[in-house]
Amino acid sequence: MSEQLRFTKEHEWLLVKGDVIRIGISDYAQNELGDIVFVDLPSVGDTVEEGEGIAALESVKAVSDVYSPVSGEVVAVNEELEDSPELVNESPLDQGWIVEIKVDGVAQTGDLMNKQEYEAFLKEV
Amino acid sequence: MFDRQRTKKMKGDGQLKQTPLTARHRALGAKMVDYAGFEMPVQYVGVLEEHNTVRTKVGIFDLTHMGEFELTGPGALDTVNHVTTNDASVLKEGEIQYSPLTNEEGGIIDDILVYRTADGFLLVVNAANAAKDYAWIEANLKPGTDLRDLSDELTLIAVQGPQSAPLVEEIFGISLAELKNYTFIEVTYEGTKVLLSRTGYTGEDGFELYFPNALADTMWDECLQKGEKYGVEPIGLGARDSLRLEARMPLYGNDIGEDTTPLEAGLTRFVKLDKASFIGKDALQKQKDEGVxxxxxxxxxxxxxxxxxxxxxxxxxxxxxxxxxxxxxxxxxxxxxxxxxxxxxxxxxxxxxxxxxxxxxxxxxxxxxxxxx
Structure with a gap:
């Protein structure tokens, strides 16, 4: 499962399913943030530009933005997170996914890291 | 992500001060951050669990980063009453009061605790303000006052939560039934004097223990061992912040600062405008007359x-x-x-x-x- 994921240097992950990209945050990221108590999700139908804030993760201590690694339209949000924000901590790569974005054209994931590359990148952080 | 309010990460450049308990925090797997120039634990297992432990059981905090100043000599009371807005003359030995420290404009330089000791006062100040406070008090000393900075000599552990009293009683073999809030006693632990006050920053019953650094590891371990049956856990600065906010206690640097006055901050009961004089009195009297x-x-x-x-x-x-x-x-x-x-x-x-x-x-x-x- 995690073999299919691609990671950004900002610690988001992407799962490409045709022209729909599922986005979440890495295990490293959830650990850095600590207990997530609220996830501020976008609405289905919102359009986002690459690099724009798409969701906000609130821990007891602070808020952190999740930036969209792609441009497109929000086609799904993980509504489970509204009542169970802790899923981001407990299952960051699976049940704690955040949004799905339908991209314009073909998703460009060439400059993203695979799992091994991301783990190597974390050692330098 | 992480662009907003990013947690400062430890870079291990050796610039940060450590407390005598830093090795203990690391061994417990704490996430360490830079707080007021000290390497401090922000959390051990997680802010939510730690927060709930203090609300339901008992938690221990390393607060050694806080500053402690001793004022003695015949001028000590005059000095304390000159720099604080509260009235230290009402304190009897063993009593404690909260007080803002204000500048001439009535702005809050710090908020501190004033302990009345046998031979003077002990002021407990915020870590981030300790150097500034010391310079301010030194510049405003009344004749006959000896000022000493004990910050580097003393370790401070807070024991907070509904089970804090039985734990502290067990550690020192004493009864705390007579120890009221905002009072303190001196106790002896393995031949070393410990200042024990019924104070805290969590909204729970709790105690703060001040003692020489040499005792730090022993006391920390003792709190964890004797506290095991009470469900004790070490608590980081993350939960300290959520606990104090739920208790509606202001945090210096967030809720109060030099650009705010005690009257604006709702700390009026700690401002004694009937005192003969203190730094900031005129400005605060004027603000009171005109209304905030x-x-x-x-x-x-x-x-x-x-x-x-x-x-x-x-x-x-x-x-x-x-x-x-x-x-x-x-x-x-x-x-x-x-x-x-x-x-x-x-x-x-x-x-x-x-x-x-x-x-x-x-x-x-x-x-x-x-x-x-």
């Missing part, structure tokens, strides 16, 4: 969204009336709470206001008194 223009208020958020420091506060018409100074999702109440300054017209309890949370406006209501029942 803004007030620090506490509010609960009635919609979804968590207030954070700096977020604008608006009235229902959408006009800006102030800003958030502290905010979080209350772990105990399970809804968002906060504090901030608003125009006095909006400071009354039950007033409905709005908070700009990123792109959204969410409703909030000013409350009276504490967040917790």
């Amino acid at each position: 223009k803004r007030r620090l208020v506490a509010f609960v958020v009635t919609e979804k969204g968590i207030p954070r420091q700096g977020y604008p506060l608006l009235n229902l018409e959408g006009e800006e009336i102030g800003a958030v100074t502290s905010g979080t999702h209350s772990p105990t109440l399970d809804y968002p709470i906060g504090m901030g300054y608003v125009d006095v017209a909006y400071a009354k309890p039950e007033t409905e206001i709005q908070i700009q949370v990123r792109k959204k406006l969410v409703r909030a209501k000013i409350i009276k008194g504490r967040f917790l029942a």
